[in-house]
Amino acid sequence: MSEIIRRNSVENIFVGDPSVTILLAFRRYFVITGRLKFPTDIIYRHKLLSASCGSVGKMDLSIVISLLTIFVVWLWQVFNWVWLEPRKIEKFLRKQGFKGNSYKFLFGDTKEIAESYKEAHSKPLGLHDDIVPRVMPFVLKTINTYGKNSFAWIGPRPRVYISDADFMREVLTKHLSFQKNFRVVNKIYKLLVGGIVEFEEEKWTRHRMKLNPAFHLDRLKHMCPIVQTCCETILNDWKKKMKNGSGVVDVFHYLEAYTGSAVTTALFSHPFDAEMRKCFHLLRDLSLMANIAVKTFDIPGKGYLPTPAHRKAKAMEAEVRQSFRNMVNDRLKKRRAGIEDGRDLFDLFLDELYDENNAKQVDIESIVDDAIGNCKLFYFAGYETTSNLLVWTMVNLAIHEDWQTRGREEVFRILGNRKKLQPDDVSQLKVVNMIIHEVLRLFPPVFELSRVVEEDTKLGNYIIPKDILIQLPIAMIHRKPEIWGEDAHLFKPERFAEGVLKAANGQAAFMPFGWGPRICIGQNFAIMEAKIFVATLLQTFTWELSPEYTHAPYAAFTVQPQHGAPLVLHEIGQS
Ligand code: HEM
Numbered sequence: 061m062s063e064i065i066r067r068n069s070v071e072n073i074f075v076g077d078p079s080v081t082i083l084l085a086f087r088r089y090f091v092i093t094g095r096l097k098f099p100t101d102i103i104y105r106h107k108l109l110s111a112s113c114g115s116v117g118k119m120d121l122s123i124v125i126s127l128l129t130i131f132v133v134w135l136w137q138v139f140n141w142v143w144l145e146p147r148k149i150e151k152f153l154r155k156q157g158f159k160g161n162s163y164k165f166l167f168g169d170t171k172e173i174a175e176s177y178k179e180a181h182s183k184p185l186g187l188h189d190d191i192v193p194r195v196m197p198f199v200l201k202t203i204n205t206y207g208k209n210s211f212a213w214i215g216p217r218p219r220v221y222i223s224d225a226d227f228m229r230e231v232l233t234k235h236l237s238f239q240k241n242f243r244v245v246n247k248i249y250k251l252l253v254g255g256i257v258e259f260e261e262e263k264w265t266r267h268r269m270k271l272n273p274a275f276h277l278d279r280l281k282h283m284c285p286i287v288q289t290c291c292e293t294i295l296n297d298w299k300k301k302m303k304n305g306s307g308v309v310d311v312f313h314y315l316e317a318y319t320g321s322a323v324t325t326a327l328f329s330h331p332f333d334a335e336m337r338k339c340f341h342l343l344r345d346l347s348l349m350a351n352i353a354v355k356t357f358d359i360p361g362k363g364y365l366p367t368p369a370h371r372k373a374k375a376m377e378a379e380v381r382q383s384f385r386n387m388v389n390d391r392l393k394k395r396r397a398g399i400e401d402g403r404d405l406f407d408l409f410l411d412e413l414y415d416e417n418n419a420k421q422v423d424i425e426s427i428v429d430d431a432i433g434n435c436k437l438f439y440f441a442g443y444e445t446t447s448n449l450l451v452w453t454m455v456n457l458a459i460h461e462d463w464q465t466r467g468r469e470e471v472f473r474i475l476g477n478r479k480k481l482q483p484d485d486v487s488q489l490k491v492v493n494m495i496i497h498e499v500l501r502l503f504p505p506v507f508e509l510s511r512v513v514e515e516d517t518k519l520g521n522y523i524i525p526k527d528i529l530i531q532l533p534i535a536m537i538h539r540k541p542e543i544w545g546e547d548a549h550l551f552k553p554e555r556f557a558e559g560v561l562k563a564a565n566g567q568a569a570f571m572p573f574g575w576g577p578r579i580c581i582g583q584n585f586a587i588m589e590a591k592i593f594v595a596t597l598l599q600t601f602t603w604e605l606s607p608e609y610t611h612a613p614y615a616a617f618t619v620q621p622q623h624g625a626p627l628v629l630h631e632i633g634q635s
Pocket of ligand 1: 240256257258268323327437438439441442443445446449504505506509510571572573574575577578579580581582583585586
């Protein structure tokens with residue numbers, strides 16, 4: 061401790077000294093990359109050396125020696141990072157029984173991964189084909205070649221694939237040992253979301269407990285009419301496109317507008333205006349950029365270089381941040397003036413500012429910053445996932461017309477010609493519920509989850525070393541015949557007639573919303589939103605695939621239709 065104080069005070073004494081400024085800049089580089097260690101004594105030693113050498117012009121001998129030392133240390137650490145460490149980890153993993161390709165210098169499997177995606181995306185699928193070879197081709201290839209617990213190399217970092225349902229649940233349940241991978245994800249991904257999803261341990265528990273009540277069923281009941289209004293807006297837009305009661309609509313982006321407006325109005329009590337639309341578009345574009353970036357490996361510090369992609373991403377994030385900051389400021393003004401609109405997510409995010417027990421320690425900027433991070437997260441998580449669930453529901457009901465008819469019969473049986481759904485109607489929609497669950501099984505919007513190991517941790521008989529990235533392929537276990545039966549690949553919503561556990565033959569293997577303590581906070585909201593949309597849609601339209609439709613599910617951040625979803629709609633009672 062006293063050593064740290066001594067070094068810090070030495071640095072403070074020499075603030076303003078150009079040579080120290082250069083060394084501090086190097087130290088900053090080492091710190092932000094996170095993977096390399098700065099030789100901490102260098103500034104102190106440099107000053108001692110500089111005192112003994114005397115000054116040789118502006119660039120004195122001491123700084124040359126110090127920079128050389130840094131360079132040699134850096135070279136050694138880079139060599140360690142790209143060669144020694146991967147070889148050591150590979151040996152360790154193989155000893156544990158994991159299998160995978162041998163490490164290839166610097167690039168690992170990145171070239172093969174890129175090629176596998178290129179090939180998978182080059183052709184569409186048949187309507188009844190498994191989506192996994194197109195959505196996660198390399199993971200599938202690795203698991204098929206090396207077994208259900210195997211590894212691959214993203215540059216010099218190994219990624220361990222765990223596709224055994226028991227182990228997957230264990231990883232997701234032990235959330236303190238297997239944490240979210242925020243400290244190792246790339247910079248663009250970090251810009252995309254924030255708030256609770258990147259918190260861990262005590263901070264996560266505190267925030268999660270505070271936010272949970274916003275998604276309780278009694279709160280959701282009140283949101284039902286608001287969500288239905290959002291749904292009617294979209295369906296009215298589609299009606300306007302009909303000629304003689306029929307027309308072709310590419311429904312994909314409309315569904316994003318539906319889920320975007322539902323999150324904005326129901327959870328944040330804010331109108332879905334032009335500014336909000338812009339935020340959604342920016343978040344979507346940022347997610348596409350992050351998706352490209354996560355498929356490559358990161359050179360330490362690359363995220364901090366002003367490359368065109370990073371500059372663009374930062375500017376986009378700044379725009380989104382400013383909009384949310386304005387919303388937060390408006391809410392703060394209202395609260396100071398004693399105007400309470402009701403307890404929505406904004407209020408919950410900002411409550412810490414008003415925590416009287418905490419009044420003196422409150423750091424306003426950091427609370428507002430967390431609130432902005434949470435806004436980005438809830439907007440992004442809320443619209444992107446549910447819109448993808450709905451697009452695949454529409455596509456599947458176009459392919460399986462018998463289920464479209466069964467769903468419609470149920471809706472008319474419960475609602476008759478009544479257009480407004482009551483919260484109790486939503487819970488009675490059993491067939492619609494089964495359809496939505498089957499779509500979540502076969503087309504899970506979040507098709508994989510990842511975690512990073514905090515400390516060497518036991519998983520069954522394996523020891524997983526610290527810092528290893530673990531990937532859990534949700535889409536794969538949702539289609540395993542050993543779990544779901546020989547008809548696992550077929551669209552059969554009736555398998556969910558007696559609940560999720562029965563559908564999976566008694567195994568807990570249905571994980572579209574994750575598992576364990578960090579399970580999706582918005583799952584009840586998402587299911588309500590989906591049921592309201594599907595029920596209202598079934599009352600209003602029949603539909604089939606347009607001849608232009610190409611079946612090409614692909615992995616962006618979520619599973620999306622690569623070429624959109626053009627469908628032929630017929631307004632009921634109009635044709
Ligand atoms: C069909 C729709 C949805 C799906 C499939 C889905 C899926 C998921 C999954 C798999 C996770 C766990 C991630 C992990 O463990 O790493 C998650 C977490 C999360 N989801 Fe969702 N989600 C959906 C809708 C929503 C909605 C509507 C919201 C909010 C408006 C939301 C907000 C969140 C948040 C805040 C987390 C992080 C929770 C935490 O870390 O404690 N999600 N979601």
